[in-house]
Amino acid sequence: MSTQVADASLSLQAALRDVAAEVDRQFDHLLAVPADPRARLYEAMRHAAIGGGKRLRPLLTFATAQLFAVDRICAARAATAIECIHVYSLIHDDLPAMDDDDMRRGKPTVHKAFDEATAILAGDCLHALAFEILADPATHADPFVRNELIADLARASGPSGMAGGQMMDLMAEGQSFDLATVTRCQALKTGALIACSVEAGAILGRVPPEGRTGLRGYARDIGLAFQIADDILDVEGDQDAVGKQLRKDEAAGKETFLTLLGLDRAREQARLLVNQSIAHLHSYGPEADLLRAIARFVLERDR
Amino acid sequence: MSTQVADASLSLQAALRDVAAEVDRQFDHLLAVPADPRARLYEAMRHAAIGGGKRLRPLLTFATAQLFAVDRICAARAATAIECIHVYSLIHDDLPAMDDDDMRRGKPTVHKAFDEATAILAGDCLHALAFEILADPATHADPFVRNELIADLARASGPSGMAGGQMMDLMAEGQSFDLATVTRCQALKTGALIACSVEAGAILGRVPPEGRTGLRGYARDIGLAFQIADDILDVEGDQDAVGKQLRKDEAAGKETFLTLLGLDRAREQARLLVNQSIAHLHSYGPEADLLRAIARFVLERDR
Numbered sequence A, B: 001m002s003t004q005v006a007d008a009s010l011s012l013q014a015a016l017r018d019v020a021a022e023v024d025r026q027f028d029h030l031l032a033v034p035a036d037p038r039a040r041l042y043e044a045m046r047h048a049a050i051g052g053g054k055r056l057r058p059l060l061t062f063a064t065a066q067l068f069a070v071d072r073i074c075a076a077r078a079a080t081a082i083e084c085i086h087v088y089s090l091i092h093d094d095l096p097a098m099d100d101d102d103m104r105r106g107k108p109t110v111h112k113a114f115d116e117a118t119a120i121l122a123g124d125c126l127h128a129l130a131f132e133i134l135a136d137p138a139t140h141a142d143p144f145v146r147n148e149l150i151a152d153l154a155r156a157s158g159p160s161g162m163a164g165g166q167m168m169d170l171m172a173e174g175q176s177f178d179l180a181t182v183t184r185c186q187a188l189k190t191g192a193l194i195a196c197s198v199e200a201g202a203i204l205g206r207v208p209p210e211g212r213t214g215l216r217g218y219a220r221d222i223g224l225a226f227q228i229a230d231d232i233l234d235v236e237g238d239q240d241a242v243g244k245q246l247r248k249d250e251a252a253g254k255e256t257f258l259t260l261l262g263l264d265r266a267r268e269q270a271r272l273l274v275n276q277s278i279a280h281l282h283s284y285g286p287e288a289d290l291l292r293a294i295a296r297f298v299l300e301r302d303r
Helices: A003-030 A039-049 A056-067 A072-093 A116-135 A143-157 A162-172 A179-204 A213-236 A248-252 A257-261 A263-279 A286-300 B003-030 B039-049 B056-067 B072-093 B116-135 B143-157 B162-172 B179-204 B213-236 B248-252 B257-261 B263-279 B286-300
Strands: none
Touching: A003 A039, A003 A056, A003 A072, A003 A286, A039 A072, A039 A116, A039 B162, A056 A072, A056 A179, A056 A213, A056 A286, A072 A116, A072 A143, A072 A162, A072 A179, A072 B116, A116 A143, A116 B072, A116 B116, A116 B143, A116 B162, A143 A162, A143 A179, A143 B116, A143 B143, A162 A179, A162 B039, A162 B116, A179 A213, A179 A257, A213 A248, A213 A257, A213 A263, A213 A286, A257 A263, A263 A286, B003 B039, B003 B056, B003 B072, B003 B286, B039 B072, B039 B116, B056 B072, B056 B179, B056 B213, B056 B286, B072 B116, B072 B143, B072 B162, B072 B179, B116 B143, B143 B162, B143 B179, B162 B179, B179 B213, B179 B257, B213 B248, B213 B257, B213 B263, B213 B286, B257 B263, B263 B286
């Protein structure tokens, strides 16, 4: 391993740690438990939001924001808002009526640790909280910037984004989706929020839409590579390391990148996408090394 | 009945009809069904959102907005965003894990007409859609106004508002809440969004916060009167007219305004609140007659 790669990997680990600590700090502050009957609701939100996950989306927002010298508090708040949406989607996705999962991030899922009604409400609250955070002037003094963050996150998480993709994913059981449909499904289900995480950094940096082409290409490619890697992890991963039940797609008879491409071609495709995502960053210098390291991490992660 | 009251009541009926038609038109446009596997999700949202309900919240936004000569399209979009939040909360509230209701607005609930997973996602999508609508410049050209609408709606619907109140309501079963706790629970569960509906009209009218005191008092009082009337309807109402299952609070052994005050005092309290809400409008002339008529309607409605 060259020194440069070793350094990038060291600083990626440090960045992952820093961002995870920062997001936990934000959640701890935002989710202070009130002394009234809503305490259980806040405990459920804390259970889901604090101390778990790779925090890939917040890291993408931080890494993009640092390209444009964005204030760290602004980046932290926007990143936390996006993570609110991610966490709410995990809570609802894990419900018995959806994927019916008992474990998430190595802990019992919210409906297991609490109950279904509390899980539904905790998800709904984190959903609202995301927009409350973004609409607050503390996130950015300029209301145009706050508005663009909100519009982008609402689009990425709603029926034309994440939730639309989850619906397609539900419909995938028992139907034989082709590669184009699986790609579109995943572009919505996980790609949209990953793209939004990168876009948020650029919005905070006041980069106009026409200046975001490279970053958008980067985000689209790592989003897809992330999902292919996820499909591979689902088949080859270690359940304890991943922290959730694996091999469920196979049991449900769902088409995935793996069933459609086979393991070797899927792995090759993910590698190509990661290279391509890094190529999109050609106009940036060493300040984009963290984004490059994240792209490689997407492929090599074991959880 | 005096001519004046008859006129007010006639124009209330006309306003209710107009606003219902306008909100349906907005939803029909926003929820055009796509030709892909998400079609079912959109059908579910349409089932819940179109052609039902009193549209009390949108009417409040319209009636307040007209005090300040707000553009009708702006008012329609803000009102529809707030109704998105109300409809999403009904969908999630009706789920088996929550209130487990089969009928809503005279139709099968979404999880009955579709399935639970679709109902959860349809609620989540309407939730995101609310903020997508408000963040769109078509709702208001000034980003400060859009931001204030968003901040207010996120607060009113999240853990310090509607969803927090729903959690308190869940906790109410089997506990004996006192009048202060029931009042606080209802102020969050239904009051916060009703208050937000009035506030949105004032925000669109660029009324500064210090100029909203009267309107806030009006909204707080009709919100509470609305809930007392709801408790009375739950016991005395006709199930077919109301369009949902009644007498569930009693079965669950929950304390309500009715169990705590008795029917006569509850009715008297609601009447006092309605008079008080109208008194808060003393600085407005006939332009606030619709808001006054709404206050009386809250008490007299049969559904």
